[in-house]
Amino acid sequence: MSDRTSPPADREPPNPHRSEPASDSAWSELERLFPGIVTRDPGELAAFGLDYTRVYAPNASALALPRTTEDVASILAFCNQRRLPVVPSGGRTGLAGGAVAANGELVLSLTRMRRMDPVDTVGNTVRVQAGAVTAAVHEHCEPHGLTWPVDFSSKGSSQVGGNIATNAGGVKVIRYGLTRQWVLGLQVVLADGRVLELGGALEKNNTGADLRQLFIGSEGTLGVITEATLKLSRRPGKLDVFLFAVNDLADVLRLFREVKQTPYLISAYEFFTLSCLQRLMRHxxxxxxxxxxxxxxxxxxxxxxxxxxxxxxxLTSLFERQLVQDGTLAQHSSDAAALWELREGIGESLSATGLPHKNDIALPIAELESFCAEFEQVFSTRYPGLEICLFGHIGDGNLHINVMKPDAMPKEEFLRQAKDRDLDLFALVRAHRGSISAEHGIGLLKRNYLHFTRSKDEIALLHALKQAFDPHGILNPGKVLL
Ligand SMILES: Cc1cc2nc3c(=O)[nH]c(=O)nc-3n(C[C@H](O)[C@H](O)[C@H](O)COP(=O)(O)OP(=O)(O)OC[C@H]3O[C@@H](n4cnc5c(N)ncnc54)[C@H](O)[C@@H]3O)c2cc1C
Structure with missing residues (x-):
């Protein structure tokens, strides 16, 4: 492999933004100042210190469950003054360790802030608190024939604040774009407790640089999102769901080119390999x-x-032209749900049947085929015999690459080798002008590898932004930036 340059993956350069460990008395004072909001119950700390990555040991010092923006502002002002580290926390379905509290932080969970205002059916907007669960927002809007088109299989637990902080993608990005496109306004509390109202319900607001966009995708490192005005879309009419069997990735892409010629809108184009299906059927x-x-x-x-x-x-013509080997078109909504389960059950099934090492990469669509050929070549020669489960939103150039731990290999050895494999993978991603994180974010998991996708100058500017918004580095210290 050429260009496999990287600092050792687990070396940690000094972090100018990192808070020092806080004293016990500071946490006790916080608990005393916010009764019924702050707790240090060990069971709660263990649960709230983790997200879905499941690779970090939780070690939170305290948990805050505010009810209002004012609560959030007062807690942050206190923490900023005392230099207490804070982890903003949503539904904890994140897959990058962004909501993990492993270094004695306060977990600031928005879970109690779930208010949803009435839907504005003229402007097609709704204002919600950040703790509103994604699927609950869908249900809230459905009677009006509207939806917030941010959709994926963790929507029953993920929260609007977490979706916005990760600029979540999902299964409908090919049709609607990322979360970023569906947020009109934000209310954000800064590290020092100041509250910003950004954008409101305005569709148009060309008044200089758009600060709102800086918070979208910043993974809780620049401010805590407390409310959002969401832009809504009309619910789609009839949807037709197909499943096809194809021989190889080249055929997946050949079929994609064909589908793009139809006069209909593509609302999802997802793929998975046989190994994913086999694990799903086991689970x-x-x-x-x-x-x-x-x-x-x-x-x-x-x-x-x-x-x-x-x-x-x-459909018949696809068979005649041998674009697909087999295929089915759902006749009823229950058939469609069964086909969707084959795709949406994969993430859970891989974790339930083994230990996956996950990567979530993006490539320009035009590079997918050559990237996959090189990936296969590199992995089969350097790491032979591994089970690799590939799936994802291929219509967006997004591959989820899951390397499964062989049963006979000790976990520590598997994780050690994973670091080496990641360096090879990310060098390949960079060579094909891709991204090391398509939608899950950087968090703790990918922070050592950010330089594979972002230039030195960009990273320096990201540090400058962090310094401007959070000079004492109390918000999600050690996440995204080293
Ligand atoms: C089975 C499964 C399938 C998934 N599929 C997809 C998918 O298709 N596409 C996709 O993009 N993701 C997917 N995810 C990942 C995850 O669901 C998303 O990243 C989601 O947006 C995270 O929301 P959350 O509320 O759980 O955030 P959390 O995990 O709680 O937090 C994520 C990040 O946001 C920050 N944060 C949370 N709330 C706030 C707030 N109010 N203010 C500031 N920062 C905040 C946290 O500090 C953390 O850095 C999947 C996860 C699972 C488990």
Missing amino acids: RAVRAPFASPSPFYVLLELEGAPSTEALEPW
């Missing part, structure tokens, strides 16, 4: 979709076809 009572197994599967959702029957000639 959940689902049946194989086709009589014979296939190396690759594609889930396609189309919007706008006049009727399901109208799509059948097109």
